[in-house]
Amino acid sequence: MASCKRDQEQHYHEVFITKTVTIQPPPLVASPTFLPLSNLDSQCPALMYLVFFYREPVPASSSSSSSLFSSLKRGLEEALASWYPAAGRLRLSSHSGKFTLACRNGTGALLLQASTTARISDLGDLSQPNNFVDRLVFRPPLNASLEDTPLVVGQVTKFGCGGYAIGVGTNHALFDGVANYNFLNAWAGRAAGRRLQAMPPGQAEPVHDRGRLLELHGHQHGHDDDPAEFMAIDHLHQLIKQKQDPIILRNGEEKLVLRTFSVECAMVSRLKSKAMSGGTANCSSFEVVAAHMWKARTKALNIPNHRTVCLQFTVDARGRMHPPLPPSFAGNAFVLSSLLCTAAELDRLPLAALVLRIQAAKRAVTHAYVARYIAALGEAPRTSLPPLPELTMVSDWTKTPYHRVDFGAGEAAYVAPLATPMPQAAYFMQSPGEAGSVDVRIGLPEKTLSAFETYFLHGF
Template sequence: MDTEHDIGDYLTLVSITKTVSVLPKVLHPPKLLTLSNLDRQSPIHMYLVFFYNSTSVAHHKINNLSLDGADDSVFRSLKCGLEETLSVWYPAAGRLSCDHGNKLNLWCNNKGAVLVEAETPVEMSELGDLSQCNEFFEKLVHKPVFDEDFSEMPLVVAQVTKFGCGGYSIGIGISHSLFDGPAAYEFMSAWASNSTITMKQHKVLEIPKLPVHDRGTLLMDKFDETPKGISTDLLPNRNDDGSAVVTRAAAVDHLYQLIMQAAASNDRMINFLKNGSNIWNQIIDSNYVHKTFHLSGALIESLKKEVCGDEMSSFSCSSFEVAAAHLWKTKTKAFGVRKEAMVCLQFSVDVRNKVDPALPQGFSGNAFVLASVALTAAQVEEATHKAIIEKIREAKKSVTNSYVKAYMEAVGGPQTTLPPLDELTLVSDWTRMPFHKIGFLNESAAYASPLASLIPQVAYFMQNPSDCKGIDMRVGLHPQSVSTFSRLFHR
């Protein structure tokens, strides 16, 4: 922040003025929703901060004629919209609970979400580039205290902060056990729609597609890896004795290999493995900084032409594929990983249409597994972008119904925090979820920024508000590698 005060001064200048519980407008009979192993992987809250400048706020007030124009109009509008939204997305008003086997499930009990109102004298322009991680963002979200009692922890929390310039931020936290990325996007889009529509007089509420909250196919006791109507004798990939080939989840196997590789030469890793770590004892590796790099639409097209060469008519690649390949090559070289060391690229794959039967439209739970590519650092550095893209495609193609079952079985044990691994790159692709376009204040946000990930290996791919064909990459890097990474990344 380029002001006479440093950032430390401003961290204390966010004042909470109101905290309320928000209940569904229509209460549902209490029910227990059984979660899948994919839901149980990470019950922590994921946070996203939306920034709206003062012109968006003015537009919001002008269009909400039923409000009196008071400063709390944004807060009141969001509260009413959330009440409407929780009536349909009712699990979001519930609480997690543990069954007798210590497995997490969701008790839909109408306890509600938490909405906080805050204010700060800071002006939004003082925050600089909103795409870059900023310590101040941590003050723009509400983090509920967790004392090991799931029954008291709200699954959805939000903080509305008014800035000195008249702009607003809306910081939203959602338990990852509740929704995955696409479902969270639909939930917040519905909330934004309800916040703007229900405040207008004589406006009929348009009901979007209804969410499906039952986990269905993804529950292990209902999972059938044999497609319906097909004899097991006719299935491919069978051994000579007729038994089925056992499918393994490459992502889990590769992760185990990386941990064992690190333990062979890292005392810190050995200590981590001996002592273990509960998922709530979050590791924050101070040796990482989070930076956002913009891969412009022009650079993406240039990389695609370089990949395809003279084969433009017979070979094409997606923006995600070329961006993931470019990131992996750049990070591996910038980190100076030993040439003979195994390095791994993992990325999320939506399995809504890969399980049998397919999940219904509007499925609101977690429906992503990780696909994985493992090579030596030397192989990654020497490989062309095209060769890595082909490996990415092979990994994605391997995610079948059997792979999903193997993956869910593998992640079904006790959850622990992922140890720091320089050799691992995880990609979370948000490019099909333009969060900045969610119009809580009738207009697109200036930016929608996730908080710095507790897992520094995660790289977020996001749409850029001013370059629709470009990708913003939020990456965790060692401070000493930032300069090298930046030089290699921008070529």
């Protein structure tokens, strides 16, 4: 009897693929044969996944999940008229070692229809990672070559409760977070039948050409002794050199567990008040949460006081170049900024002082910084970083509220990112449950989770 029950539970959590189609741009779309990619595009040529959850059944205007699938299929085909690189494939030059994007190879994006008898309520808190959610996206076979892998994959899964999920994977070589958000809005708007004129400014006509960034590949700007121009990469080199120290920080090198910590609006307000009472004239939610989280993570990992610790965070370079890149630029335009100190100094610094340092690191991202950063990426070997417990990385998604991407059923109940190639990085996301609150998803060693929660949510 127990065995029968286990078999039923296993079947209950299966996901059945019922349809797979390849989506091409409309036949009359004129696109370049190849699109050269920049050093920023080449940092992480991997699929990044988001899963949109909708608790309510398919809208009344659609009689079934098949109708939803049809609208997503039509919407994606229409969106590819402007976002044609999403239907291409990556190519790696054996001569230069650089990536290009083949736009006219007829391969297309991939869209799947699926169903499960599971109910969305079975997943519990949607903000927390769940192994079942991995089944709601299409993952290419492990032996698939990069050149054969679709750059955009989508899967719509109907749940037994009538709700559904839309799992989307986009290759990071195509888009950064802003471009990905604009692409998904373009797809969703067409799937929902909204007129193009109703789309937000900057999203109607994406700019795919990377020419402005390609010009910087061999660029040497400024003086080698200007610390601002080497900040992020120089700090990484310092941490890697420090790693050769015989001290072993096992807390930061164990298998990481993903968790989401919700920073309520009231807590964000208290952090801002604390920073401003300490002498900061103004500050953003990102700045205070990042500063506070850096201290909490460093304490939770029990990093020795004499060790150098580093905070790195993404900065959108679109508006920092001269002339600026257009808001609709559809490639990768984010660079890392960085600040460094010892663990002891970090522990002593008040929140206001940390916020001021983060603001200074933001201001350091000038056109010259971006130029040197891009050139340095081209000079660095394409290898993954070793485990660096002293490195805290933050990617700010609060300006791309994915839960508001409307495929025709309004806002999603939640949008869950799946594990990324850098699970130790923290992702700041708008919480759909409360305006002004921030969900922080981060990978931590399991035995440090309780300490981090205490320091982060209660220790201020």
